[in-house]
Amino acid sequence: MTKRLCIVIAILALVFSTCLFTLVSYAQKDAPLKKTNDKTTSSATGKARQKATTPKIKRIRFHRHNKYTRVVIDVSEAAQYALASQNTPPALIIDLLQADISELKKKVLNVGGERIKAIEVVKLGWGIARVTIKTKFIRDYRIFKLKDPSRIVIDIKEKTITGYREPRPTKRPRAQEAELPDEIPDKIDESYDDYPAQPGETPGRSERTIKISGFVGNETAYRISDKRELTKSRNTLKLNLRGELTDNISYRIGGRSYYDAVFDMTGNYPDNVEKDQETELELRETYLDVSLGNMDLRIGKQTIVWGEAVGLFFADQVNAKDLREFVLADFDDIRKPQWSALVEYTGDLSHLEFVWIPVLEFNDYGESGSEFPVAIAVPMGVTPTVASTDEPANNFNNSELGARFSYFLGGWDLTVFHLYTWDKTATNYRSITSPTLHTFNPNHERLNISGFTVATEIRNIIFKTEFTYIKGKRFSIIDSSDSDGIVQADYIDYLIGMDYTILKKVEMNIQFMQKIIPDHDGRFFREEHIKNTASFRLKTGFYDNIIEPEILILSNLEETDLMIRPKVSFRGGQNWQLAVGADIFAGEEDGLFGQYDKNDRAYMKIDYNF
Structure with a gap:
């Protein structure tokens, strides 16, 4: 199969899946609403069926706990909301339907800390109040309601060991009346003990625990252009140990090791590469x-x-x-x-x-x-010798x-x-x-x-x-x-980008990037006076994000020099993830991406998180 055919198939597959998902979304949008046991109705029927007053956001509070950060949205009465997440920049977005923010004194909270950067509240059209929780990374989270008084609670948990992962909300049983405090505390920085977690999930303040998490996985890659052969079969183990010494002092110990079996399975690479990439054991964060x-x-x-x-x-x-x-x-x-x-x-x-x-x-x-390999600046026909780095x-x-x-x-x-x-x-x-x-x-x-x-x-x-x-x-x-x-x-190096979620389902990112060397010398090795690059990324999910197709394209705007990265991820429960994808390069030998034109690869990754 030629490279161009691979590219065409990847793009057509993405376009087909996006169109299919759009049709399904419109079909669901036009379908009649199902009956629900919730006492509140959706914004589309609420005005016609009941004379309820508009929910008002009274206050937003947060508390940075060792294991997660809790955000509480105090509302005057039960409110319907829609939840979405975005990857760039990472954030959780809660849209409260038919809600008012006029009584909210602080519409911006700069949280800081390891998980959340800031919380912003704005009023959109159609009566929607949007609460944006800007996180430092996409993290696991849960969201649930409490009543008497009405609150929406969001817990932003630890970042998953695999790093880039789209979170999904987890279900939580409705809290019992006995669990709720008699009144809302007046302080802004709310105590975790004000709203207890599920039994057994979180230790008491006096109890110090150690949390061990980790990741084990395999990534296998196969070159699909030029000389076709196995290029990678890496088995990786990551471990993280977290704990707290006091309420204000916590620690983390992280490590990673891997073994790439491709060097024992094949003789594709010289000894210097085997020594550099076959095994590794290192202390991480x-x-x-x-x-x-x-x-x-x-x-x-x-x-x-x-x-x-x-x-x-x-x-x-x-x-x-x-x-x-x-x-x-x-x-x-x-x-x-x-x-x-x-x-x-x-x-x-x-x-x-x-x-x-x-x-x-x-x-x-x-x-x-x-x-x-990294390129060395030598004329054609010259052999380079590289000494050890000083x-x-x-x-x-x-x-x-x-x-x-x-x-x-x-x-x-x-x-x-x-x-x-x-x-x-x-x-x-x-x-x-x-x-x-x-x-x-x-x-x-x-x-x-x-x-x-x-x-x-x-x-x-x-x-x-x-x-x-x-x-x-x-x-x-x-x-x-x-x-x-x-x-x-x-x-000078800069980019201008935009992120938009199409139909609240398809994440789109577009970037324009430019590198300028004001005193450019025509003798520079593989450097231009002005270099213009653009990127385009789409990602969506099916069946509650169990299946997630995505594609990333980066390309020089003035010549053929590009990289295309289609991928489909499959999730099994909370622990397993399988991904299949490809890394496709095209261009001339002196291009950022084209230098690897003969190194296109297909890969499969399987991960287990614990």
Whole structure:
């Protein structure tokens, strides 16, 4: 089967599934409403059948518990609501039907903490009051109602070990009258004990428990272009241990190990690749969290995410990356946790972060002979020799420092940041041994990265932008007359994107990305003066998200250089997940994606979470 045929089939399958889902949605929309035992009626029939007063949102409260964050929406009376979730930026959206927010004093709560960034309330058309809970990642959650007084309660739980996962609400029995307090507490930061959880689910304040969670899975990939063969059969185990020392101090210990059987099953790769990618055992996110009112401190090995781009990295510059599989792995696996200290201060509408990184990490790239090797700047017919990388020592003077400030202003989420860091990608300084032999000495140089992000929602469309200015970057050139084959130049990287949910079922993300090198030199290796790229992503779900098809397309806008990633996920219960998909590249050898034109692959992943 040719590459073009694979691409056509993938796109047609996506279009067919989207059209089918749209037809089903309209059919369900036009069907008569079923009878329900709920005392309240839907917004479509409520006005005609009863003279109930309009539910009013009186107050929104939250509490950051060690195992999850609870959000409580106080309403004047029972209210109907619709629930949706989005991945970019991650958020839970609760639409209260025929509800009023005029009595709500605080319409924006800057929550901070590990799970939730902020809570926003706006009034939409048709009497809908929208409560948007902005999370740092898509997480498991549950939502349920309580009465006397009426409340809608949302628990945002721990992030799942597999990282990118669309959550589904879990059922919860209606609370008994004896469980409810006599009156609502007046404090904004509500105590968890005000609304008890299900029996046995949450320990008492005096009891300290240790939670062990994990993930075991296999991912097998097969090259479907050029030389067809097995390229991956990786078995992975992840473990996380969480606990709390006091009400304000908690900890996490995480680890990951894997074994890729493809190196024992085949002889497809040289020894250097086998040594680099066959096995791994590493400590992942391991840190101590200390909460001091509005201030939070995290010390240990951690990932710090400053950007939310889909498919590529822009403002997300803090952590080093594992790019041995290009950008195909889950972003949670690509980011390398680093030993660091993070201090966060959360105000009513603002959020301030300081980060100090004393232990340095750098990007990992595929070795020569691997499936996704990094390109070296050499002319045709020249053999490169690469020496070992000269990495900076771990001392105070070589530390990395960063700061980020966010402010929520009139529906606009505004953020500025600066990072004094090392270039995570080594600069390959060149010396010419002979006309046909060039020797490269990789070295890391200092960078200053400044930028901002902006996000807002207009008519149910989320608009966002990420902008970075990188000062001090060294670019490789192909010029034998140059002394070291390196030229220093600053550059700009930015994106403009939008997210929209079609018919409340099909998630769509569109991004325009541009890289500008003002002092571009025509000798730069695989770099253009201005490079324009776009991405398009669709995702939907069937049967309560048991089946989830999606597709991501990234493409250069000026020449053939693209990557297409169709995938279908199947979920079995709360623990099992199966995914089948493909990673398809097209373009010239000097393109970002086209360099892997002969490495198209199909894959299957099976995961079990516990």
